[in-house]
């Protein structure tokens with residue numbers, strides 16, 4: 001299974017989980033490989049590909065740093081490395097999406113996509129790589145893309161971007177109300193408060209995808225581990241590491257049984273007083289293990 005990574009993912013000056021953890025995970029894979037997982041390189045996005053989703057004035061702001069409020073609308077300080085970092089991370093998900101169509105399952109170590117809107121960043125997300133990947137593939141003949149967003153937070157940026165586009169369908173199961181959105185034909189959600197309902201809710205969401213009967217060519221899986229109970233941003237009491245591992249097994253096995261290619265991104269997951277870096281990396285490694293073990297193989 002190809003998992004895409006580039007050192008530019010972590011090149012911006014501002015250091016926090018989203019701009020650093022891809023390298024933490026890559027370093028951990030170098031020390032302790034996961035059977036079946038190979039890190040792969042890829043080209044960055046082009047400006048034209050970013051323009052498929054984002055307003056030119058916002059794209060310019062991210063590249064040049066001006067106006068500064070817009071360039072920093074995702075919530076962290078701008079520096080000149082933000083532009084190449086964003087082209088690299090978003091290109092990673094495009095590469096994973098293409099690889100998933102060939103191999104059945106693929107991923108990237110890049111994060112930080114689902115809150116970004118057309119004209120602004122939000123919630124540590126600069127560009128929306130999920131929707132960029134979908135639109136790049138639509139231009140190459142893909143017909144329908146499923147976005148499965150199991151990050152702790154809502155994918156409100158994605159919902160705003162795919163509204164009215166019948167080629168995209170987002171199912172979102174969230175445990176924290178940040179970036180909640182109005183449900184419409186393209187985006188629906190479940191909001192889980194009781195951790196005992198977490199896996200049954202995801203099971204029902206997968207059954208609803210089946211029941212709608214749409215034929216998807218690809219699933220983009222936003223596999224945030226921030227629902228984990230000790231995650232300082234989004235964590236929900238009672239959601240343990242084994243529950244997240246079971247979640248990922250359910251998703252990859254469900255897709256494999258249907259022959260549905262999956263491209264995944266680690267998404268949320270943050271170091272805090274009760275979650276050390278190694279433990280966070282272990283949670284993301286668990287997603288890689290589930291994908292390598294249960295994902296579609298062609």
Ligand SMILES: [Zn+2]
Nearest residue numbers: 151152153268
């Ligand atoms: Zn999140």
